[in-house]
Amino acid sequence: MARPRQLKLGAFLMAPGHHVAAWRHPGAQADLGADFRGYAAIARQAEAAKLDLLFVDDVLAVKDTRPATGKRSARSAFFEPLTLMAGLAAVTERIGLTATVSTTFHEPYNLARKFASLDLISAGRAAWNLVTSNTEAEAQNFSDLPHLRHADRYQRAEEFIDVVIGLWNSFDDDAFAHDRTSGVYYDPAKLHVLAHRGRHFAVRGPLNVRRSPQGHPVIVQAGSSEPGKELAARTAEIVFTAQQTLADAQAFYNDLKSRVARHGRAPDELLVMPGIFPVVGRSRQEAQDKFEALQALIDPAVGIQLLSDMIGGFDLSAYPPDGPVPDLPETNGGKSRQHLLFELARRDGLTIIELARRIAGARGHWQVVGTAQDIADQIEERFTKGGADGFNIMPPTLPAGLTDFIDLVLPELRRRGLFRIDYEGATLRENLGLPRPTRRGTDQAQAAE
Numbered sequence: 001m002a003r004p005r006q007l008k009l010g011a012f013l014m015a016p017g018h019h020v021a022a023w024r025h026p027g028a029q030a031d032l033g034a035d036f037r038g039y040a041a042i043a044r045q046a047e048a049a050k051l052d053l054l055f056v057d058d059v060l061a062v063k064d065t066r067p068a069t070g071k072r073s074a075r076s077a078f079f080e081p082l083t084l085m086a087g088l089a090a091v092t093e094r095i096g097l098t099a100t101v102s103t104t105f106h107e108p109y110n111l112a113r114k115f116a117s118l119d120l121i122s123a124g125r126a127a128w129n130l131v132t133s134n135t136e137a138e139a140q141n142f143s144d145l146p147h148l149r150h151a152d153r154y155q156r157a158e159e160f161i162d163v164v165i166g167l168w169n170s171f172d173d174d175a176f177a178h179d180r181t182s183g184v185y186y187d188p189a190k191l192h193v194l195a196h197r198g199r200h201f202a203v204r205g206p207l208n209v210r211r212s213p214q215g216h217p218v219i220v221q222a223g224s225s226e227p228g229k230e231l232a233a234r235t236a237e238i239v240f241t242a243q244q245t246l247a248d249a250q251a252f253y254n255d256l257k258s259r260v261a262r263h264g265r266a267p268d269e270l271l272v273m274p275g276i277f278p279v280v281g282r283s284r285q286e287a288q289d290k291f292e293a294l295q296a297l298i299d300p301a302v303g304i305q306l307l308s309d310m311i312g313g314f315d316l317s318a319y320p321p322d323g324p325v326p327d328l329p330e331t332n333g334g335k336s337r338q339h340l341l342f343e344l345a346r347r348d349g350l351t352i353i354e355l356a357r358r359i360a361g362a363r364g365h366w367q368v369v370g371t372a373q374d375i376a377d378q379i380e381e382r383f384t385k386g387g388a389d390g391f392n393i394m395p396p397t398l399p400a401g402l403t404d405f406i407d408l409v410l411p412e413l414r415r416r417g418l419f420r421i422d423y424e425g426a427t428l429r430e431n432l433g434l435p436r437p438t439r440r441g442t443d444q445a446q447a448a449e
Ligand SMILES: Cc1cc2nc3c(=O)[nH]c(=O)nc-3n(C[C@H](O)[C@H](O)[C@H](O)COP(=O)(O)O)c2cc1C
Pocket: 056, 057, 058, 059, 100, 130, 131, 132, 133, 134, 222, 223, 224, 225, 226, 227, 228, 229, 240, 241, 242, 275, 333, 334, 335, 336, 337, 392
């Protein structure tokens, strides 16, 4: 019998909370970015709540790229995602482990190997959020060349992911015999040489890591530009996205599902999980008070610094904060978020400091402040009206903001039959309802020597 369609929910862990001033709030652990035990406690809490996955983002640089009066948000230093997820694999059993790694600053072979290892270590719970990286600050940590152009980054990523999937398919699932009698450890006919030669990479293979119980890691993408959506439609199984309104969410959802079909894939092979920044109270007033308490902690210079980074790396501190958001050229950064922020400023006639305060928590994602019923109502509407297959929860503070969602909103979603009581399976794919991939990608007929 088909499973009832239920929400897929991830916990987007940005230490010590998504709000730019979270670290100054008593509900946040200010040094979480350097405390594995703090992350482990949060991971176990999320797993006990039966959430689908944990997700950590990544930028290959100190995120606050401009010192602002010596005050910073807490995004200056944080764990490398794959390393963190390998540690969390050892303290959890069922929750998915999603790490962000950039195709622009890695090579396919070692990235395929690390994720395949995480997938085996976690018994089939790994997921890779593929990004191409948006900032010059990152490019400067790898060479003195300028950052690749946006279109070139995605062209490289298209080839990169095909090589990684081809490498993940090096050994067939039943390649290993471990036959002590005959002395045959694995069947060489079930080991495949990739022999990839392309514009960006020449990778012979095979990969020296086996497939996992879920085949290979789940592929996640968060692009929203034309090349970003095409890459996602061809290869991704989860897409993260920032959508302000139900109409925007429906348009993005329909666009992506139609693109998936054009790539010969079934629409339910790709789950659309927009971000939600929930501020939950036992009353609307309590929720509003919680939000205002966070907003009151925003240092204007830090808020404008975050906006500068999000709007494409322009230094808005050079403009009057009470003045309009200036017309700025399209940058080589992420296209869709810059566009979303300009639209928001124009639509609501926001000054620089007003826009900075507006995005200080959710950074352009969907922000909902209210009771558990209010938030569940809005989640249910987007889920049932074709705006999402699930959501990436962005707790304002960690751990308190996640605790609020788990203790207050999840029971309301379960009461409505919208979220699981227990995990359906052992692997991330089983719990997401995604097919276990058979071997695909380029491979050579002959076995490896
Ligand atoms: C939920 C979410 C998480 C993201 N995490 C990262 C990240 O960790 N690192 C990164 O470089 N970009 C991240 N991005 C940015 C995307 O990779 C992408 O660059 C951005 O959405 C703009 O789309 P475009 O690249 O197609 O222009 C994230 C985007 C979203 C919506």
